[in-house]
Amino acid sequence: MTINRRHFLGTSAAAAAALAAPMVKADGHGKPRVVVVGGGAGGATAARYIAKDSKGEIDVTLIEPSRMYYTCFFSNLYLGGFKEIEDIGHSYGTLASGGVNVVHDWAIGVDRDAKTVSLAGGATIAYDKLILSPGIDFVEGAVEGWDISSQNAMPHAYKAGSQSELLKAQLMAMPEGGTFAMVAPPNPYRCPPGPYERVSMVAHFLKNNNPTAKIIVADPKPKFSKMALFQEGWADNYEGMVDWIGADFGGDSVSVDPNAMTVTIDGEVNNVDVCNVIPAMKAGRIAELAGVTDGNWAPVNAIDMSTKADPDVYVLGDSSQQGDMPKSGFSANSQAKVCANAVRGALTGSKVFPAKFSNTCWSLIDTDNGVKVGATYEATDEKIAKVDGFISATGESAELRKATYEESEGWYTGITTDMFG
Amino acid sequence: MIKNFVTLLPVALFALCAAGALEAEELGDTDAGQKVFKKCTGCHQVGSGAVDKIGPHLNGVFGSGAAEHEGYRYSKSMARAGADGLIWTAETLDAYLENPRALVSKTRMSFRGLKKAEDRANVLAYLRTFSDDPSDIPEAEPTAIAIDHDLDPAILALEGDPEYGEYLASECLTCHQSDGTADGIPSITLWEPEDFVIAMHAYKRKIRPHPVMQMLAGRLNDEEIAALAAYFKTLEE
Numbered sequence A: 001m002t003i004n005r006r007h008f009l010g011t012s013a014a015a016a017a018a019l020a021a022p023m024v025k026a027d028g029h030g031k032p033r034v035v036v037v038g039g040g041a042g043g044a045t046a047a048r049y050i051a052k053d054s055k056g057e058i059d060v061t062l063i064e065p066s067r068m069y070y071t072c073f074f075s076n077l078y079l080g081g082f083k084e085i086e087d088i089g090h091s092y093g094t095l096a097s098g099g100v101n102v103v104h105d106w107a108i109g110v111d112r113d114a115k116t117v118s119l120a121g122g123a124t125i126a127y128d129k130l131i132l133s134p135g136i137d138f139v140e141g142a143v144e145g146w147d148i149s150s151q152n153a154m155p156h157a158y159k160a161g162s163q164s165e166l167l168k169a170q171l172m173a174m175p176e177g178g179t180f181a182m183v184a185p186p187n188p189y190r191c192p193p194g195p196y197e198r199v200s201m202v203a204h205f206l207k208n209n210n211p212t213a214k215i216i217v218a219d220p221k222p223k224f225s226k227m228a229l230f231q232e233g234w235a236d237n238y239e240g241m242v243d244w245i246g247a248d249f250g251g252d253s254v255s256v257d258p259n260a261m262t263v264t265i266d267g268e269v270n271n272v273d274v275c276n277v278i279p280a281m282k283a284g285r286i287a288e289l290a291g292v293t294d295g296n297w298a299p300v301n302a303i304d305m306s307t308k309a310d311p312d313v314y315v316l317g318d319s320s321q322q323g324d325m326p327k328s329g330f331s332a333n334s335q336a337k338v339c340a341n342a343v344r345g346a347l348t349g350s351k352v353f354p355a356k357f358s359n360t361c362w363s364l365i366d367t368d369n370g371v372k373v374g375a376t377y378e379a380t381d382e383k384i385a386k387v388d389g390f391i392s393a394t395g396e397s398a399e400l401r402k403a404t405y406e407e408s409e410g411w412y413t414g415i416t417t418d419m420f421g
Numbered sequence B: 001m002i003k004n005f006v007t008l009l010p011v012a013l014f015a016l017c018a019a020g021a022l023e024a025e026e027l028g029d030t031d032a033g034q035k036v037f038k039k040c041t042g043c044h045q046v047g048s049g050a051v052d053k054i055g056p057h058l059n060g061v062f063g064s065g066a067a068e069h070e071g072y073r074y075s076k077s078m079a080r081a082g083a084d085g086l087i088w089t090a091e092t093l094d095a096y097l098e099n100p101r102a103l104v105s106k107t108r109m110s111f112r113g114l115k116k117a118e119d120r121a122n123v124l125a126y127l128r129t130f131s132d133d134p135s136d137i138p139e140a141e142p143t144a145i146a147i148d149h150d151l152d153p154a155i156l157a158l159e160g161d162p163e164y165g166e167y168l169a170s171e172c173l174t175c176h177q178s179d180g181t182a183d184g185i186p187s188i189t190l191w192e193p194e195d196f197v198i199a200m201h202a203y204k205r206k207i208r209p210h211p212v213m214q215m216l217a218g219r220l221n222d223e224e225i226a227a228l229a230a231y232f233k234t235l236e237e
Helices: A002-010 A012-020 A043-054 A075-080 A093-097 A162-172 A194-209 A227-237 A285-289 A329-348 A398-420 B002-018 B030-039 B076-084 B090-098 B117-128 B153-157 B162-172 B193-204 B211-218 B222-236
Strands: A033-037 A059-063 A068-070 A089-091 A101-103 A107-111 A116-119 A124-126 A129-132 A136-138 A179-183 A214-218 A242-245 A254-257 A262-265 A268-271 A274-277 A281-283 A313-315 A356-366 A369-379 A384-391
Touching: A033 A043, A033 A124, A043 A059, A043 A093, A043 A129, A043 A329, A043 A398, A075 A162, A075 A194, A075 A356, A089 A398, A093 A101, A107 A285, A129 A329, A162 A194, A162 A274, A179 A194, A179 A268, A194 A214, A194 A227, A194 A242, A194 A356, A214 A262, A227 A242, A227 A356, A227 A369, A281 A285, A329 A356, A329 A398, A329 B162, A356 A398, A356 B162, A356 B211, A369 A398, A369 B211, A384 B211, A398 B076, B030 B117, B090 B117, B090 B193, B153 B193, B153 B222, B162 B222, B193 B211, B193 B222
Parallel strands: A033 A059, A033 A129, A059 A101, A129 A313, A179 A214, A179 A274, A214 A242
Antiparallel strands: A068 A089, A107 A116, A116 A124, A136 A281, A254 A262, A262 A268, A356 A369, A369 A384
8 A cells, every 4th residue: 555655656747747638548657547337236336345445545437327326126116116216216426425436427438458438428538447337238129029219108117217117107007907018038137036026016006006907927938036936926915917928838929019009929919008028138338339248248257357358347247247146236236346356456456355246136025025035156267156045935924024025125225325325 | 352262261161071961851950050040030930820021931932933922022133033933942042042142133131141051051951841842742842952052262262354354344234234224134233243253153053043144154264254253343443
């Protein structure tokens, strides 16, 4: 640390020159610079930890277009009426006060030779280490008949915020006895239990407000996360309401018509009132623009989340292809801490500790009926590998399910505090 | 840490002397246990006519689930331990009596714990006579299993590295809040390092129930647990 202080003092003239000149590389000149793209569970956590733990020795810039971040986790609980939209919205004020330079703009390009990120607003920012945590984008043409221009008629609500509010409004406006359809995504995708928790929350809402309504789920997969738990929960709490059509029954053959509001499953046309299309996913676009993706995702080294393509570019969370961890906010947050520790070590010589990862995903089935699945992971040469895991059991007591739900609420407060300060 | 080592030395000596001697159905000396139980009678009753006082009566406690006894208002923390599946056996009761908060974080039982393994064994032998026992009720659960849970004093004496602890703690802080706010997830700040180490080892050895904590503690080694305890102590200061 003292070395860096001296280094900083010794090069203050160069740093002053750097401030005056546009597009100067920070590499070897003044304070090391970390640029983080994406202010979600991965990016906000990484930015916060690097700023906090380096105690001002590293310049941290976070690029995030949204002024207000709505967490995807718990957005299903908003659909079910358990949370208000305000409950899942977070601003970046505390991060900024914590020393992170928060820039509300879109990153539209990365020059890995010059080590700069260009922004939609015209600015260019130099980095020594770049951390990309852009979440997901959708694979074009993944669901026949749907594209981004159809997302008002058929919302995905898989990036939380206005889409969540739109889907909720459509759910509330459903005619009595109407049909809610979901087109579920193929693997791998953000939040494996997410679509099925959403089905549960929609069913909960309908049971109380529109009990003769029906839910159809067309799923390209033959099975899904926490399947036994969800199917038990649907049978016990929403009997006869949910019709899940898996790949074995034609759920993998789907097209939609957003104008006619129809969903065709295995050749059979269904008229629907609300249609939630969750298309196949890929890494956030900036990862592709940075040239660190291979196919839909960005392969990374398990030890520190650096990309296989460039040791100075890291990818966290949903966009990364890391091995056994599910794409979840918890995973991204866990990966961010390993990455922050490694990046700080590389830039300031601070101690780097062994990578340890963990994940737990809670899902709500009905009031006070929570379940969870989780695992621990370690870094191997090939990937992030699962070490140990657990899952809630079917037939658990009401007390345990209630405790699990309360635990998930505690976790929500914990992780959002950990992300945003 | 030196202090901890000294206070636990008798435990270790006892464990050495008694190793193998404690078998099922032979927890300890019931007469001696009745004397130890005097420390408990301010709050607990046991035997015929026992009723709930400040604490619940203790008839039939062996083999019952935590917070299962009807009519008594348990702490949220004890209710949670019950929901998590904590069953009172000789092993779990022993861990609870040694350090109540290490097993049930916010138990209302304001009792520092019986530090002598012999006292615990004796009082449990005494209490065991008021619970169903396979020797007289064949279908009763064999709850009087031999005790083997004392932590090696060397583990408690380990000096943790707070810097490593800070890094490891970042995993804890995904759920637990560093300012001690406890809402659905218990607080882990302001803990005595010894309580912290005992609690983590109770998870690691699956005495204390909770799947997430058993999993996370399960892969931490002794030094890492000591490092976490050391870090959370620095938060206190």
